[in-house]
Amino acid sequence: MNPFIQIRRELHQIPEIGLQEFKTQAYLLEKINRLPQEHLTIKTWETAILVFVKGTVGEQTIGWRTDIDGLPITEQTGLPFASIHEGKMHACGHDLHMAIALGALSRFAEQPAENNILFFFQPAEENEAGGKLVYDAGMMDEWMPDAFYALHIQPSLPVGTIGTKIGTLFAGTNTVKIKFHGKSGHAAYPHESNDMIVAAAQLIMQAQTIVSRSVNPVEGAVITFGKLIAGTADNIITGSAELSGTIRTLTPEMNDLVEQRMREIVAGIEVSYQCKIDLSMEKKGYYPVVNSQEQTSAFITFMEAQPEVNYVDFPTAMTGEDFGYLLDKIPGTMFWLGVGCDYALHHEKISPDEAAIPFGIDQVEKWLRQQDVMPLRIFNP
Ligand SMILES: [Zn+2]
Numbered sequence: 397m398n399p400f401i402q403i404r405r406e407l408h409q410i411p412e413i414g415l416q417e418f419k420t421q422a423y424l425l426e427k428i429n430r431l432p433q434e435h436l437t438i439k440t441w442e443t444a445i446l447v448f449v450k451g452t453v454g455e456q457t458i459g460w461r462t463d464i465d466g467l468p469i470t471e472q473t474g475l476p477f478a479s480i481h482e483g484k485m486h487a488c489g490h491d492l493h494m495a496i497a498l499g500a501l502s503r504f505a506e507q508p509a510e511n512n513i514l515f516f517f518q519p520a521e522e523n524e525a526g527g528k529l530v531y532d533a534g535m536m537d538e539w540m541p542d543a544f545y546a547l548h549i550q551p552s553l554p555v556g557t558i559g560t561k562i563g564t565l566f567a568g569t570n571t572v573k574i575k576f577h578g579k580s581g582h583a584a585y586p587h588e589s590n591d592m593i594v595a596a597a598q599l600i601m602q603a604q605t606i607v608s609r610s611v612n613p614v615e616g617a618v619i620t621f622g623k624l625i626a627g628t629a630d631n632i633i634t635g636s637a638e639l640s641g642t643i644r645t646l647t648p649e650m651n652d653l654v655e656q657r658m659r660e661i662v663a664g665i666e667v668s669y670q671c672k673i674d675l676s677m678e679k680k681g682y683y684p685v686v687n688s689q690e691q692t693s694a695f696i697t698f699m700e701a702q703p704e705v706n707y708v709d710f711p712t713a714m715t716g717e718d719f720g721y722l723l724d725k726i727p728g729t730m731f732w733l734g735v736g737c738d739y740a741l742h743h744e745k746i747s748p749d750e751a752a753i754p755f756g757i758d759q760v761e762k763w764l765r766q767q768d769v770m771p772l773r774i775f776n777p
């Protein structure tokens with residue numbers, strides 16, 4: 397068996413939730429420490445690992461990012477190498493991402509490129525925007541990449557297929573939490589209380605008009621309230637309610653517009669219903685993933701010319717990815733890697749085709765080496 401498929405299976409058995417990837421980090425470090433060390437410098441921060449591969453020329457640095465966290469899902473694949481961590485699963489393919497990154501790293505450890513390459517094993521993609529945490533902690537400062545690349549597995553594409561697009565590939569996401577403070581009372585005395593179910597219902601309905609009336613219809617946005625908690629009994633007017641949801645937009649500007657409209661509507665509800673409302677909107681590091689023009693058009697041209705690669709243009713998705721935070725700072729590209737399987741990402745039965753691992757390693761290595769022959773000026777316009 398291909399050693400990196402074996403590595404993927406071993407990682408698949410030990411999924412951990414974001415910022416708790418202790419076993420995963422130890423496993424990865426053990427593999428990295430076994431590589432030729434001559435060109436490597438290794439640094440850790442919490443559960444992150446950064447490996448700098450010194451290039452033979454070393455004028456610029458190219459970043460490759462993999463995420464390493466799993467999800468709080470109970471695996472139902474029935475695979476012999478299924479998760480042994482109860483209630484946790486690598487259901488987003490980050491186990492394959494890690495195996496591919498290790499595979500590519502092992503090749504550059506043997507034979508460095510002209511450029512330096514920074515391999516970034518990133519924690520907490522799913523929950524705490526680990527990419528932002530590591531970047532903001534200054535851990536990349538001495539090795540700051542001139543361009544950054546990453547992939548994500550895609551069940552709907554067969555193995556051998558790579559897809560992406562110039563511009564926004566994933567939406568930015570923003571978590572909204574709203575707390576209403578009114579006055580409880582007897583159901584028969586509404587005039588002596590201040591009903592927060594009515595206020596919350598109004599706010600929910602008014603928020604629907606943001607997308608339908610304030611957002612340019614050809615750009616689009618999503619506002620979904622997935623949770624409303626209010627009340628205790630049929631005959632009690634509730635003085636409190638909690639509402640939470642998500643905002644998804646394709647550009648930072650659209651995010652700002654939706655946030656501003658939310659604040660205005662909340663202020664209006666406070667006045668109309670004489671209540672106090674706490675509003676928090678947090679985007680953490682889940683910025684839109686915006687693929688830069690220069691790097692992405694070069695990537696597409698390169699992949700289209702590879703005989704073993706079936707390149708496809710892939711539409712924007714309203715899902716989120718914290719790689720958007722790094723691409724907000726550094727130009728680069730995120731792309732989909734086909735793993736043809738019947739179940740979607742985050743499904744408890746997802747079982748990606750492992751043939752994508754050796755294929756992915758080859759393509760990542762080729763693309764990172766290709767950076768050596770790309771003109772410097774595209775990174776420093
Ligand atoms: Zn995911």
Ligand SMILES: [Zn+2]
Nearest residue numbers: 488489521548
């Ligand atoms: Zn993922």
